[in-house]
Amino acid sequence: MANSDYAKIPVTLEVYERVKLISEANGFGERGLGKQIAAWAARELPECEHEKQPVTIETFPDRSADALVQISTSVVTGWFCPTCKRVYAKVTR
Numbered sequence: 001m002a003n004s005d006y007a008k009i010p011v012t013l014e015v016y017e018r019v020k021l022i023s024e025a026n027g028f029g030e031r032g033l034g035k036q037i038a039a040w041a042a043r044e045l046p047e048c049e050h051e052k053q054p055v056t057i058e059t060f061p062d063r064s065a066d067a068l069v070q071i072s073t074s075v076v077t078g079w080f081c082p083t084c085k086r087v088y089a090k091v092t093r
Contacts (some may be wrong), residue, residue: 055078
């Protein structure tokens with residue numbers, strides 16, 4: 001790929017480091033930031049017009065998380081589209 005195939009996304013060094021850690025944890029490798037962002041972009045599509053079902057999902061901290069870091073449980077509520085197989089959700093803490 002030539003340099004013209006890339007676009008720059010201006011972020012702080014802190015955000016860059018966090019996305020790098022997320023991409024490594026998700027198996028995209030050390031230089032997988034672009035793949036991680038592409039995965040997020042593919043997931044965050046506009047809502048569809050199909051009939052949806054209400055859902056509630058709870059997420060819990062990973063056991064491998066650093067013991068000194070306090071991570072709260074997140075409750076996600078939203079709608080599931082069985083046609084698109086997607087959840088449209090709002091995160092509440």
